[in-house]
Amino acid sequence: MTARGDLVTFDWPLDAVRSALADRYSAISSGGAGIALRDELDKLVCRVTVRAVPGDSFWLALEPLRGYGDDAERIRQRLLAAGFQTEEAWKSARVALDPSERADVAVARVLRRLLEIQDANLPGSLADADVEFLHDYRVAIRRARSVLREMRGVFVPDELEPVRADLKWLQDRTSATRDLDVYLEEFHALRARAPLTMRASLEPIEPLLRERRARARAEMERALIGDRALALRARWGELLGRLERSEHTPGPDAARPVGALAGERIRRVHRRMVRMGRAITPASPPAEYHELRKRGKELRYLLELFGEPLFDPAVVRPLVRALKGLQDVLGLHQDREVQIEMLRDLGQELVGRPGGADALMAIGSLIDRLEADAVEARGRFAASFAEFASEAQGKLVAQAFR
Amino acid sequence: MATPKRTTRVIATYNIKGGVGKTSAAVNLAHLAARDGHPTLLWDLDPQAASTYLFRVRPKVKGGGRGLLRKRGQAAAHIKATDHDRLELLPADFSYRHLDLALDQFKRPAARLRKVLAPLRGDYDYIFLDCPPSISLVSEAVFEAADALLVPVIPATLSSRAYEQLEELARGGHVGRHGTTAIFAFFSMADVTRPLHLKVMERLRRIDDVTVLGAAIPVSDEVELMGEERNPVTVFAPASAAAVAYAALWSELQRRLAPEG
Numbered sequence: 001m002t003a004r005g006d007l008v009t010f011d012w013p014l015d016a017v018r019s020a021l022a023d024r025y026s027a028i029s030s031g032g033a034g035i036a037l038r039d040e041l042d043k044l045v046c047r048v049t050v051r052a053v054p055g056d057s058f059w060l061a062l063e064p065l066r067g068y069g070d071d072a073e074r075i076r077q078r079l080l081a082a083g084f085q086t087e088e089a090w091k092s093a094r095v096a097l098d099p100s101e102r103a104d105v106a107v108a109r110v111l112r113r114l115l116e117i118q119d120a121n122l123p124g125s126l127a128d129a130d131v132e133f134l135h136d137y138r139v140a141i142r143r144a145r146s147v148l149r150e151m152r153g154v155f156v157p158d159e160l161e162p163v164r165a166d167l168k169w170l171q172d173r174t175s176a177t178r179d180l181d182v183y184l185e186e187f188h189a190l191r192a193r194a195p196l197t198m199r200a201s202l203e204p205i206e207p208l209l210r211e212r213r214a215r216a217r218a219e220m221e222r223a224l225i226g227d228r229a230l231a232l233r234a235r236w237g238e239l240l241g242r243l244e245r246s247e248h249t250p251g252p253d254a255a256r257p258v259g260a261l262a263g264e265r266i267r268r269v270h271r272r273m274v275r276m277g278r279a280i281t282p283a284s285p286p287a288e289y290h291e292l293r294k295r296g297k298e299l300r301y302l303l304e305l306f307g308e309p310l311f312d313p314a315v316v317r318p319l320v321r322a323l324k325g326l327q328d329v330l331g332l333h334q335d336r337e338v339q340i341e342m343l344r345d346l347g348q349e350l351v352g353r354p355g356g357a358d359a360l361m362a363i364g365s366l367i368d369r370l371e372a373d374a375v376e377a378r379g380r381f382a383a384s385f386a387e388f389a390s391e392a393q394g395k396l397v398a399q400a401f402r
Numbered sequence: 403m404a405t406p407k408r409t410t411r412v413i414a415t416y417n418i419k420g421g422v423g424k425t426s427a428a429v430n431l432a433h434l435a436a437r438d439g440h441p442t443l444l445w446d447l448d449p450q451a452a453s454t455y456l457f458r459v460r461p462k463v464k465g466g467g468r469g470l471l472r473k474r475g476q477a478a479a480h481i482k483a484t485d486h487d488r489l490e491l492l493p494a495d496f497s498y499r500h501l502d503l504a505l506d507q508f509k510r511p512a513a514r515l516r517k518v519l520a521p522l523r524g525d526y527d528y529i530f531l532d533c534p535p536s537i538s539l540v541s542e543a544v545f546e547a548a549d550a551l552l553v554p555v556i557p558a559t560l561s562s563r564a565y566e567q568l569e570e571l572a573r574g575g576h577v578g579r580h581g582t583t584a585i586f587a588f589f590s591m592a593d594v595t596r597p598l599h600l601k602v603m604e605r606l607r608r609i610d611d612v613t614v615l616g617a618a619i620p621v622s623d624e625v626e627l628m629g630e631e632r633n634p635v636t637v638f639a640p641a642s643a644a645a646v647a648y649a650a651l652w653s654e655l656q657r658r659l660a661p662e663g
Contacts, residue, residue: 042632043458044485066490067482192439 020082099259153253262306263401423590436489440527451494466497554590589618
């Protein structure tokens with residue numbers, strides 16, 4: 001990638017994939033950045049999505065079909081041997097950590113990895129080839145912000161705060177586009193589930209969403225390749241470099257062992273979530289559920305980035321599982337609230353358009369169904385929270401993350 | 403949106419005779435169900451493995467039919483995705499030719515397939531069973547596992563005799579445990595240019611005890627080409643008479659199987 005994030009063309013490496021797998025699998029383009037891999041029975045066994053990354057290399061996402069895990073593993077090994085990187089390269093943010101090493105050194109390694117993932121997903125986010133690029137780009141930033149927040153004791157505020165503000169700014173620039181990506185996806189799902197008689201009435205919504213998305217994208221692209229984003233990337237890389245070379249001004253926690261610091265943070269966020277969740281009742285406003293979900297994300301990132309490499313997997317995994325169950329319920333609740341808001345908002349713009357009246361009626365009944373879903377999610381909250389916040393789980397957390 | 407509690411329908415294509423269009427019906431109807439958005443499973447119970455072949459899957463189940471029946475939750479591990487979204491296959495295995503013997507080792511052999519399917523019900527809207535041609539313990543177990551038997555009938559005298567046998571078995575229109583399995587027949591490989599076919603079709607439609615579905619699958623080159631194409635007709639020749647007939651058959655069947663209310 002050039003300094004301004006020039007677009008990488010998706011002139012993808014079908015031939016190289018083909019020759020790496022030639023003796024066992026056939027590789028056929030399935031349109032766009034997709035490749036279909038078939039075995040000797042001509043059975044589809046794995047779908048591959050190609051991502052171009054800076055430096056003219058290509059990363060591959062493998063999506064094995066159910067029952068073909070062995071083939072997928074064989075394919076993965078061959079592709080790695082042929083010099084490709086598979087999706088762990090940009091999905092997995094985990095790096096090896098040693099509990100006794102200095103927190104600043106460990107945190108620098110985690111943040112460097114996140115920055116690599118962020119960089120790797122920028123060209124694709126700009127090229128709009130696949131909505132997942134932007135998603136992964138945003139997740140990398142969100143994780144970095146979360147690490148900076150939870151591990152803030154490693155830094156001194158003067159160095160930390162400008163970077164945090166920068167990253168927040170960067171993420172905010174991408175939010176509208178991502179929301180509309182999700183809306184479009186959700187809209188297709190909603191339409192597919194709407195009664196046939198209603199589907200035609202919903203037609204005017206899609207062009208409206210697409211117009212909004214085009215506007216949001218244009219704005220986002222300008223920001224991502226603009227001067228501020230460039231300066232920000234340079235500042236951030238520079239701070240990381242200093243952190244890696246131990247040339248930064250150490251914060252109060254910089255020299256502590258990373259295991260102790262991470263354990264303390266995990267215990268704390270967990271405790272906080274338990275307290276917040278206990279205060280939530282079915283009558284609580286959506287904002288309280290949303291706050292708890294945000295805290296849950298923070299805990300999830302801490303567990304993934306620090307918990308798994310540093311602590312006993314037998315404790316971390318069940319906790320991640322219980323957290324995931326809770327986050328799914330909270331996510332469903334939040335998604336419905338957001339969709340309802342979106343539909344209401346669209347309604348106002350639809351009024352003056354052809355077919356607008358019918359669309360409004362259809363929107364009304366969709367909103368009813370979404371509200372019922374949100375109520376249902378609230379109903380499920382208590383059970384999944386109870387699992388997450390159980391006393392046994394709490395004891396385990398208190399013991400294990402030391 | 404919240405997923406409403408799933409009502410899974412198990413549909414078995416069955417006939418005492420072979421070569422009447424069972425596999426072709428199972429494969430095409432399962433594909434249509436999946437195409438409509440329903441998570442769908444097809445279990446190829448026939449050791450000849452025709453539907454497994456049509457989906458290009460290796461006819462192999464580790465541990466064979468016996469292993470599959472023995473352990474609860476075992477079936478899921480053997481399921482393969484087909485090339486079609488939402489359509490999955492539990493493949494055939496050569497050992498299924500001894501499935502009768504394997505079933506016979508259980509206390510209630512006829513209940514066994516139902517039990518094997520029970521943990522899968524949560525995952526699918528429709529489960530199709532492509533059954534081997536015979537009357538045996540396997541078919542008894544199929545009758546008990548299925549919500550509906552779908553019986554292809556070639557409108558020629560000999561094969562309609564087979565149908566009458568089935569009708570005897572299903573006196574009253576139902577088989578299976580507590581007689582709750584519905585039986586639907588449909589005409590398969592029908593040739594409307596042959597007076598004999600027309601006559602048999604007319605005669606059979608007048609029998610009260612068994613429901614004959616309206617759509618008839620015509621005898622067609624496309625259905626025969628399935629072996630060559632290794633795909634459902636509804637995939638490679640969606641506008642053919644056979645594909646259109648399967649679609650009509652599917653919508654009628656779906657309507658009849660829809661939960662009440």
